[in-house]
Amino acid sequence: MSTSSTPEPHGPTAGGTGDQDPARASDRPPSGSQTPGRWGFFTGRSGLVIPLLLAAFATYLVVGNLTMSIPKGADFPGPTFFPWFLAAVAYVLAALLVVHYLRHPEVPAETSGRTYTTFSDWRAIAWCVGGFAAFAVLLEVLGWVLAAGLLFWCVARGIGSRRAVFDLVLGLVVSSLIYLTFGIGLGLPLPSGVFGLFAGGN
Amino acid sequence: MDQLIALFGGFGGALSPMNLLWVVVGCLLGTAVGVVPGLGSSMAVALLLPLTFALDPTGAFIMFAGVYFGGLFGDSTMAILMNTPGQGSAIASTFEGHAMAKSGRAPQALATAAIGAFVGGMIASTVVVFLAPKLADLSAEFGPAEYLALALFAFVATSSIVADSAVKGLASLVLGLGIACVGIDSFTGTERFTMGVPEMFDGISIVTVTVAILALGEVFHVAARIRRDPEGHEMRLSGRPFLSRAEFREALPAWLRGTAIGLPFGIIPVGGSEVPTFMAYDVERRLDRRRPDPQFGRGAIRGLAGPEAAGNSTTGMAMGALLALGLPVSSTAAIMLAAFQQYGLQPGPLLFTRAADLVWALLASFFIAMIVLLALNLPFASLWAKLLLIPRPYLYAGIMVFCGLGVYATAGQPFDLFLLLGLALVGFAMRRHDVPLAPLMIGLVLGPLFETSLRDGLLSSDGDYGVFVAHPIPVIIYLGLLVVLAFVVRAKLRARASHDL
């Protein structure tokens, strides 16, 4: 692998240790050129979401600064000084990033040989994100064992497993094992949820 | 010499068959909890602490040392194998460590990490044994001016991580600095950017951000791609589980350099061991670029060995600072402090005179725990690497479940899970568009240090900026900063073409 000459599709993940030279990336022939009809302005420019995010965050800081109730007699630099500075820098960077993405659209490298209408597999992401959102909502209602089992099932399905029943059992086994080790063995407070309804007590 | 005799006395008390059993149990449990993203070593200590109460003090300490260092050893395992670090201190290990794992050298990477942690921890413990009482005086030298200088220095010293793509790196840094602003401002009691949500009054915990951005974001990223190009996500395992002699010789200087970088950070509280791990990574990377055959980017063993040694030498020294000063520099240390008090040990300047036998037994336990961990982890490295043989869907599903466990368990708040999901989507978007994530984490750690030191200094000097250069230490740090900057500029001018592979 280390001597392979094909470029790593996801080399720079956490730290960007790899090549991020946009000029070089655009040298590559766009792999999706077979389906030109589907390619519009935003193709390769979905990266604009990053400056959008940054500008939104800067706006959040600005609004927060303006609505902040600062006690009388706070010395300089008060609680808003640093955020003002950050918001200003963030706007500048967002503008620079917009220019960057307009001038250098990203063309994702495809190694599988097939082309898809979207670069990202949105269905898989939806399973994972939806599964986690459901987990967060249902955790205290259903209890750890069921909610975590469900999360496991959703993610496994999203990433490509197709054995629904087997996965469900496996998910419950994993969540149960965690419950037994961490909840019962180590005393982490994991909710019982619906199981609590079967409990005696009052 | 007195220290040596006292230490041998400590070994005499600590080395009994029963105690050895406890240390093995502690190491195994600590590693197991440390592996879970979001739980990490501090949670390992908090969870397993009650178990040690049933033992006599020596037995408890030795098991405790096992848990403490076991958690640290466990931290980097998932970072290397799955690119999902559970704690900030393991982030630097993902860069080259995961690249090694991807190229089929997972067992070697884990062994490198284990030995690095061992080297760093051992040297730090030795330094603690001989210098602990003197540390107290050194740390008293560090005030706001020194911290401000240090924060600036650390920003520059980790700049190569930011500078790959300057605009994207800075954007990530600003996001991190901004996230760190959320919460009640301790100086004025003002709520900043909390939207009135009580769960955000204490700020967004670094654990939540780490797990969200790095672990969950990675799972989403993999989910988005794995069916598009399965080959790019395949993991290989080579047959050879251990480091070759050449690899060992390659890693050795990095272990030692990392240790040297990490040691000073253990005494001064700069938010745990993230900063030294990034600095060690940066140093190794700069050195690598000067070599005729640069290795970084495709699994350089030095890029893993340095940060691992740095992280553990920092935590080892932090233990010394805790004992000698009674200053808990991290949440883990705060829990340890409570544990020591349970046995009538009050860490602080009087500890070594008041409870000498217990302290030396504890220090001896550190050494024993470290050796046992190395003995356990080297053979386990290839076993852990076998995790990669689990089918992908189940592996990532398991990681998601553990992320949920780790974040929910620390505070028992469903709100944290929603925060986690929101941040994870940010992390996914950043990963998708090649925005480096490490600067965000650096900003999260260094931002508060910078802001607090600035405001501390100005408050105590009644608004006089001269306070920041009134002492020799900050001046020396700023001079060093100028030298580093000069080098960076020179290197940029001389060879713009020296890229990583």
Add this chain to the structure above:
Amino acid sequence: MREAREPASDPVSEPPPGHDPDRPAARPGRRRLVMAIYAAFAALVIGAAAFFSVTSASGGSDIRANLTLIAPAGPGGGWDTFQRESQQAMRANKLVNNVQVVNIPGAAGTIALGKLTTMGGQPNKLMVSGTGLVAGVAQLDAPVDHGDATPIARVVEEYDVVVVKADSPYRTLDDLVTAWKQDPAKVSWTGGGTFDQLVSTDLALKAGIDPGALTYIPKSGGGEATTALLNGTAVAATSGYMDMADQIEAGRLRALGLAAPQRLPGVDIPTLTEQGYETTLANWRMVVAPPGITAKQKSDIVDLVTATVATPEWKSAQQRNRWTPVFLTGPELDSWLAQEEKRIAALVEELK
């Protein structure tokens, strides 16, 4: 489609990582056996988890069977220590069958207090509260206060000490206060938490200094406050005596006065009151139960707390943590608490 094939290769259960999933099952018979073993294992594990889920939710009103102690802060702090010491004392003396500590950190403890008020009618959930939480309620305008829960008993309290660096020019409290009066901006204070800030505010009021002019550099914990004094960031500090005692004894810090009603046994530090500043705000710890419990349940809890503080383990915890026992329950507790809430709220108002 490749993805459909890969995970289907072998039904390998997650936990034993040594298992090789790529090896196809040799014979259908063996495969069936593996599946059967797996099914049995799954049934066992899930069944056990379900069973424990049910039992951990039961226990109902019997506080002696199953008790949860809530610490409204993260592990390692004062409230956490209080609950873990209680847990130890209850366990060692078999006062309660099963007792666990749960940390609910956040917003000065008001999040935990809010949670407690939703646990109506569950007497087996006990939280510790204290001066800092009362201050937090006032400072954050929290939607709930202690009136929404059931205060059980005040148990112990701790006192702050006023300290300066050992080589400081201020040898007595009067020296310090004189200099402070002259130029409030020059005498910066520090401390390890909100409570410490309240004590220095109270001292300013009693010394006739405008609390708005107080320069206070907040630190988290006594250790950080000590460092701030030693490196000259702050001139004086109010911080828990427990955190400062060793530094004072080692000669690194000088104690100028104790913010306590009377001197502590064996401690040669004059109180602030003795020196003419009547600052007696104590850092007390109180046990609180959820709202909506019956009078019988309440008296059961009072009995349990009374029994706990009588154990030798608790006595030793008091000594180790330098807690002063100030047990108070019944109607006296309620009137004392009302007074204390008023006094703390007034001090918090000065910080705003």
